[in-house]
Amino acid sequence: MPRSVGKGFIPYLTTNDGRTIQYPDPLIQVNDTIVYNFETGKICDFAKFEIGNLVMVTKGGNIGRIGILEHLEDHPGAFNIAHVRDSAGHVFATRSNNIFVIGKGEEP
Structure with a gap:
């Protein structure tokens, strides 16, 4: 999941299905997985790309x-x-x- 900074220095990330989410949690890094609520359009939770997961x-x-x-x-x-x-x-x-x-x- 790539993280970038867009116009006006707004941080965003792009998901595997092509969604762009602005102002993600700063703890989310590349290769982490998010739990996304389609109704609210918000990130509910995330799982880190780390040992034990x-x-x-x-x-x-x-x-x-x-x-x-x-x-x-x-x-x-x-x-x-x-x-x-x-x-x-x-x-x-x-x-x-x-x-x-x-x-x-x-x-x-």
Whole structure:
């Protein structure tokens, strides 16, 4: 979820479905997930892209798998790697840009 500053220095973010939300919570960062209320047009809650949160793999060979984010490896100049543990206890690795946070620290 990209964050930017628009005309008049108004902060905004753009969601995966193309919505633009002005004046988001300053704690929301790139790759975090928001809970959006369509009736009020406001952000209700958000989940951080951090270890211990529930994620879903959206690209690559592990597409569709759900699990807990266990570890993030930073590889400057290359793809960052995320290690995820699924409900069966299997740990697998994928690129960090292939995962999407779907909840806060829950069991898969």
